[in-house]
C-alpha cells in the first residue's frame with residue numbers, strides 16, 4: 375500500500391497530543407495524528423466524568439490557541455478564584471484578584487477537552503487523522519521516521535511526536551529509559567455534595583493519610599482527590615456511603631460544611647515517571663509520555679500542554695534538515711521546568727509522609743512564611759498558573775507570534 379508523507383506525525387490524541395497537532399498545523403505543517411481510539415464524549419446533564427482536572431490560565435491560552443477552549447460548553451466548566459491549602463494548624467490562601475487575575479483556574483473534564491480539540495482538528499485541512507488505528511512498526515532513521523499501520527499504510531515524516539501517554543510504547547521502542555517512583559498510594563476520586571454549594575473554591579488539606587482536595591464542579595458539588603495509602607483508598611472506595619462520609623468528614627474542615635453525599639468512587643494508582651531524555655533522533659516525547667507527577671498540585675496535564683506550546687515555539691526556527699538543535703532546546707527547557715515542578719511536588723509528598731506529622735508541621739511553617747512574603751506568593755502563583763517567564767509564549771500572551 376501507499377506511503378503517505380507528512381512533516382510531522384503525532385501519535386496519541388489525548389489533550390496534550392491533540393493540542394500539539396493543532397498548533398503544528400497552524401505553523402503550516404502537514405500533520406498526521408494517529409490514535410488507537412477516537413475520543414467519545416457523551417455529556418449528560420448533572421453527571422460529570424470522573425476524570426476532571428484543574429487547568430491553569432496559561433494552559434487555557436494554549437487550549438484556546440489550539441482551537442479547543444472555544445468549543446467547550448460553558449455549563450460544564452467551573453472556575454475557581456480562591457484557593458486555600460492547609461497543613462497542620464497553618465494555611466495559605468490565594469485570591470485571583472490579589473494577583474491581577476480573573477480566575478486561578480478551571481475544573482474541566484478530560485473527555486470534554488479531547489472532544490473539543492478533535493472537533494477543531496476535524497476542520498483543519500493540514501491534519502489527517504488516523505483513528506482508530508493500530509501501528510505495528512516504527513523505523514527511526516537519521517532523516518526520516520516511518521510508522522507502519524496494521525492496515526498496510528505507511529506514514530513517513532521528518533519528525534515523530536510521541537504523546538502516547540504514561541506507558542508510551544514509542545518511548546520504550548526508542549530505548550528512552552525512565553526513572554519511576556511507585557508511591558504505594560492511590561488517588562480516591564469522586565463527586566461529593568457539601569452542605570453549602572461550592573461556588574469557586576479550590577481547597578486542600580494535607581491530612582495524616584495524604585492530601586485531600588475539594589475542587590468545584592459546575593453544579594455546586596465538588597470533586598475530591600484524596601491521595602492516600604493504596605489499601606486505605608481501596609477500602610474507602612468500597613465502603614458504604616455512611617462509613618465513607620464519616621471517615622472523610624473526620625479529615626476535612628473546608629468552609630463548605632460537612633460532605634453529605636458521594637457519587638461513584640474510583641481509586642487510581644499513583645506513579646511518578648520521568649523520561650531521562652525528551653528526544654532521540656527524530657522522536658520527541660511530550661505530555662505523560664515525557665513524565666507523570668503526583669496529582670497533589672494538579673499539574674500533570676498543565677505540564678503536557680506547556681510541552682506542546684514549547685515544542686511548537688522552538689520548532690518555529692526549523693524549516694528543513696535536522697531539528698536536533700531545536701529539540702535540544704526543547705529538552706533543556708522542559709526538563710528543567712519538569713524537574714523543578716515534578717521534583718517540588720515529589721518533595722512535598724515525601725515530606726508530608728514523614729512519621730509523626732512532623733512534615734506537615736514543617737509544611738505549615740512554610741505556608742506561614744509564604745503568607746508574609748508577597749514576592750514569594752506572587753512567584754508561586756505565576757508559576758502555578760503557567761504564566762511566569764519560564765512558560766512558553768503562547769501561555770504567557772496567547773499570541774502565536
Ligand SMILES: Cc1cc2nc3c(=O)[nH]c(=O)nc-3n(C[C@H](O)[C@H](O)[C@H](O)COP(=O)(O)OP(=O)(O)OC[C@H]3O[C@@H](n4cnc5c(N)ncnc54)[C@H](O)[C@@H]3O)c2cc1C
Pocket residue numbers: 385386387388389390391408409410411426427428429484507508509537538539540543561563599642660661662663669671672673674675676677678
Ligand atoms: C487522580 C489524578 C488527578 C489529576 N489531576 C490533574 C489536574 O488537576 N491537573 C492536571 O493538569 N493534571 C492532572 N492529572 C494528570 C492528567 O490527568 C494527565 O497528565 C493527562 O491526562 C495526560 O494527558 P496526555 O495527553 O499526555 O496523555 P493521555 O491522556 O494518556 O493520552 C494518550 C493518548 O495516546 C493514545 N495511545 C496510547 N498508546 C497508543 C498507541 N500505541 N498507539 C496509538 N495511540 C496510543 C491513547 O489512546 C490516548 O488518546 C491528574 C492525574 C490523576 C491520576
